[in-house]
Amino acid sequence: MNGIAWFYFPARLAWRQLIFDRTKLIAATSGVLFACVLVFMQLGFRDSLYASAASAPVKLNGDLFLMHKQSEAMWRPVQFKRSELMRTLGHAAVAEVYPLYSALAPFKNIETQIKRTLMVYGLDPDSMIFDLTGLKNKQTELRLKDTVLFDEFSRPEFGPMRQLLMAGQHTTEINDYKVTVIGLFRLGVSFASDGNVITSDLNFMRIFPNRNVSDIDLGVIRLQPNTSIKQTQNELRSRLNESVNIFTYEELLEYEMNYWANIAPIGFIFGFGTVMGLVVGLVIVYQILFTDITNHRNEFATLKAMGYEHGYFVRVVFASAFFLAILGFIPGYFLSIFLYQLAESQTFMPMPMNISKVLTVFVFILSMCATAGLLAIRKLKSANPADMF
Amino acid sequence: MAIVIDVQGLSFSFGSGALTQPVLKNITISIHTGEIVLMTGPSGSGKTTFLTIIGGLRQAHHGSVMVLDRQLINSTEQIKVSVRQQIGYIFQQHNLLKSLTALQNVSMTLEMQNSMTEQQRLEHSAEMLRAVGLGERLNYLPDQLSAGQRQRVSIARALVGQPKIVLADEPTASLDKQSGHEAVSILKRLAKESKTTILLVTHDYRILDIADRVVELEDGKIKNA
Numbered sequence A: 001m002n003g004i005a006w007f008y009f010p011a012r013l014a015w016r017q018l019i020f021d022r023t024k025l026i027a028a029t030s031g032v033l034f035a036c037v038l039v040f041m042q043l044g045f046r047d048s049l050y051a052s053a054a055s056a057p058v059k060l061n062g063d064l065f066l067m068h069k070q071s072e073a074m075w076r077p078v079q080f081k082r083s084e085l086m087r088t089l090g091h092a093a094v095a096e097v098y099p100l101y102s103a104l105a106p107f108k109n110i111e112t113q114i115k116r117t118l119m120v121y122g123l124d125p126d127s128m129i130f131d132l133t134g135l136k137n138k139q140t141e142l143r144l145k146d147t148v149l150f151d152e153f154s155r156p157e158f159g160p161m162r163q164l165l166m167a168g169q170h171t172t173e174i175n176d177y178k179v180t181v182i183g184l185f186r187l188g189v190s191f192a193s194d195g196n197v198i199t200s201d202l203n204f205m206r207i208f209p210n211r212n213v214s215d216i217d218l219g220v221i222r223l224q225p226n227t228s229i230k231q232t233q234n235e236l237r238s239r240l241n242e243s244v245n246i247f248t249y250e251e252l253l254e255y256e257m258n259y260w261a262n263i264a265p266i267g268f269i270f271g272f273g274t275v276m277g278l279v280v281g282l283v284i285v286y287q288i289l290f291t292d293i294t295n296h297r298n299e300f301a302t303l304k305a306m307g308y309e310h311g312y313f314v315r316v317v318f319a320s321a322f323f324l325a326i327l328g329f330i331p332g333y334f335l336s337i338f339l340y341q342l343a344e345s346q347t348f349m350p351m352p353m354n355i356s357k358v359l360t361v362f363v364f365i366l367s368m369c370a371t372a373g374l375l376a377i378r379k380l381k382s383a384n385p386a387d388m389f
Numbered sequence B: 001m002a003i004v005i006d007v008q009g010l011s012f013s014f015g016s017g018a019l020t021q022p023v024l025k026n027i028t029i030s031i032h033t034g035e036i037v038l039m040t041g042p043s044g045s046g047k048t049t050f051l052t053i054i055g056g057l058r059q060a061h062h063g064s065v066m067v068l069d070r071q072l073i074n075s076t077e078q079i080k081v082s083v084r085q086q087i088g089y090i091f092q093q094h095n096l097l098k099s100l101t102a103l104q105n106v107s108m109t110l111e112m113q114n115s116m117t118e119q120q121r122l123e124h125s126a127e128m129l130r131a132v133g134l135g136e137r138l139n140y141l142p143d144q145l146s147a148g149q150r151q152r153v154s155i156a157r158a159l160v161g162q163p164k165i166v167l168a169d170e171p172t173a174s175l176d177k178q179s180g181h182e183a184v185s186i187l188k189r190l191a192k193e194s195k196t197t198i199l200l201v202t203h204d205y206r207i208l209d210i211a212d213r214v215v216e217l218e219d220g221k222i223k224n225a
Ligand SMILES: Nc1ncnc2c1ncn2[C@@H]1O[C@H](COP(=O)(O)OP(=O)(O)OP(=O)(O)O)[C@@H](O)[C@H]1O
Pocket: B014, B015, B023, B041, B042, B043, B044, B045, B046, B047, B048, B049, B050
């Protein structure tokens, strides 16, 4: 057999046998569809987790960053001395340094009075540590006592802040301390925080009376123009206390991502979910292919007696697996798009369906079906034409 | 006339060691081109076993089995496959693929041949089905046909590739007298037209009249060769 016939004929036979029994076809397709949706959802949540985990660090505006070595991630920092940050000013390449204070605290919904935890950042209003437009024209106002900016992309449980502000309601409580919301910015929620508030470093100390200006959560360093970030990082590292990490922007992002992917159990859970989805799909497809071969054993033996070779039946089984993969994937894809939108509207975290995810899942599903085919093929050996007569 | 099947001193046993069960004992038989040979014999005498060895479906190790000038004793899979491709089989049960129509079933024989276009395959197959009297049933599934019609589809499938040899193992066993006789008559007519050799195993004495020669196998030996 040559060329197209080499695959076309066995594929055609596989197809004819598949569509002959509609009920079984639907069952098999549902199995693949299920696995497909499961994997799509796991990957979707995982990616959304990673993307949102880095939502705060992505907006950071600096060249190098200091963080305590025991800080596993930005949302659960271990404080270190501000003097450590100040020491870096001794290096000629360092232009300016700013501390960032952060803490989780309950925020009272103005409408319902219900408190819910969000992330509060304290910073020097002029520093522009966060590259956020909402921050730009509020720098002077933010210096006033007890003023804060609120993240418009926070979860709705904190109240419809934009409407409330327009209606003139802007006083609420953070950490049981009275504050005035003077504006909005857009950052976004993450698995660590349902919302964000930015305030000045001085106001931060007022909201958290047991915090101390000299204990900071993150140090932001900006370098003189035209200096090597890497080189400066190396030189500074030798001067710094051993308990402090110094990261470039990229390293900080990576560190945050790595926390969610490997240190927090969440990354593992999604990986586990993905594998489980594939295993369930594998078992279903294997079961289907296996019974299929068993049911067609006599037919295969007949064809063998007619002169068809073993390879032909291998291709029939793989073609079946391939068709099941396609037939399950297409509805699985559309169902997942719908579920992504549903999840987005519930979690307020972005869940984009992008081409790389589609390809990844498709390759997963395809390999899953191929593996099932590979396992089922052993059963072909039992189709012995000598037992046919 | 040329000899297409030449068996010399073939012996075959199932099992090994103490459990060895000799089934064929020193069989010698030659069958010429175009001959129709019927093989009868009591149940368990080894007829089916003999047929599967000739057809390249079972490996024998002792004696000589030349089929279409190929030695099947201790042969490679490749040789067996090529012999199978030149032989038409008719089974006791029809063994059609139940998800394929009559036409598609017959066409399966031709799919192994690259020389034909799909169009030609279907035309040949349809022609063969008309020859067995099923011109009106081309697109019927096996389940929609009677037992006799199914066996005729099998005959069409066996013959459509213009095999040199047709092997049939009790092809009429599941048919009533009428359709059984009809089926073998068709088989005989078509085989004679194309000089196809037929080796047919049967218990059915009603069809002995189609044979050029009848051989009887008893306890693994040919009685009246
Ligand atoms: N796969 C096998 N393994 C072991 N023994 C077998 C096998 N197939 C057949 N036999 C034995 O070989 C002997 C010959 O069997 P065979 O099927 O060739 O007889 P047969 O002449 O075709 O009988 P029947 O007329 O009933 O079809 C029997 O005793 C049978 O039990």
